[in-house]
Amino acid sequence: MDTRDAAKYDFGRGKMNEKAIHDRLVEHGQTLFRAPKQLIQFTRLDDANALLNDLSTHPHAFVLACVMDRQIKAEKAWLIPYRIAEKLGGFSLDSLLRLSPADVNRLMSQPEPLHRFVDMMSGLFHSAVQRISKQYGGDASRIWAGNPSSAEVVYRFLEFDGVGPKIGSMAVNILARDFKIQFADFFSIDISADRHIRRVFARLGLCAPNATVEQVIYKAKALHPEFPGMMDLPCWEIGRNWCKAREPKCGACYMKDLCPSANGKK
Numbered sequence: 001m002d003t004r005d006a007a008k009y010d011f012g013r014g015k016m017n018e019k020a021i022h023d024r025l026v027e028h029g030q031t032l033f034r035a036p037k038q039l040i041q042f043t044r045l046d047d048a049n050a051l052l053n054d055l056s057t058h059p060h061a062f063v064l065a066c067v068m069d070r071q072i073k074a075e076k077a078w079l080i081p082y083r084i085a086e087k088l089g090g091f092s093l094d095s096l097l098r099l100s101p102a103d104v105n106r107l108m109s110q111p112e113p114l115h116r117f118v119d120m121m122s123g124l125f126h127s128a129v130q131r132i133s134k135q136y137g138g139d140a141s142r143i144w145a146g147n148p149s150s151a152e153v154v155y156r157f158l159e160f161d162g163v164g165p166k167i168g169s170m171a172v173n174i175l176a177r178d179f180k181i182q183f184a185d186f187f188s189i190d191i192s193a194d195r196h197i198r199r200v201f202a203r204l205g206l207c208a209p210n211a212t213v214e215q216v217i218y219k220a221k222a223l224h225p226e227f228p229g230m231m232d233l234p235c236w237e238i239g240r241n242w243c244k245a246r247e248p249k250c251g252a253c254y255m256k257d258l259c260p261s262a263n264g265k266k
């Protein structure tokens, strides 16, 4: 086999392995997607989880937690609505609407800061409450009501100050996969390329080790265009449970027979 034939052979073999990796990640993603609805463990506090899972009467708690999910650990960000509810004695949208920007800042900064960037995040919190009131008549569940397209709902999240594509896709993915909200399609639910997902994509050989966030997002689109975000939770779980930054536990990882970086392989 000459050099060019060998390169073609390697490319073909690489593509076959990539397809096998895609198939297994999607299979696991579908299992998670089809699982019965259960309480989502956003935090380790039962009362906070109850508030965040209550899309019937407090859908704004979920939306506001998404808005807060920036530049700190997710679990801390998702506790913010509950910590404010504790201080206010409830979390009705009416009670939130009565708060001035200075009130929200005080609630988020005293006695201890609820976020690393209280000044900026309290402004985003206040702005989101106003938007839910003005744009959605005080009912945040209208953001995803009526079987909308995934693009429409990601766009509605992007309209909130401070929300970018990563959080927009994450929010709609959680609504579809975990809350079982109906959408007309899943094309615009992208992978949310956090550090776990970028590391797993690189080690699985789907992207280069130094791939940008955009490269990871577009690789996921290329692999599974009808629902790129289907691979999000499987990759995140692999990264969190086995594919640690240091000393990956390949022996326990269900990708080990396909993974080019698994221990013992070149």
Ligand code: SF4
Binding pocket: 200, 203, 204, 238, 242, 243, 244, 248, 249, 250, 251, 253, 254, 255, 256, 259, 260, 261, 262, 263
């Ligand atoms: S087999 Fe090892 S290197 Fe590959 S994804 Fe799993 S833990 Fe990571």
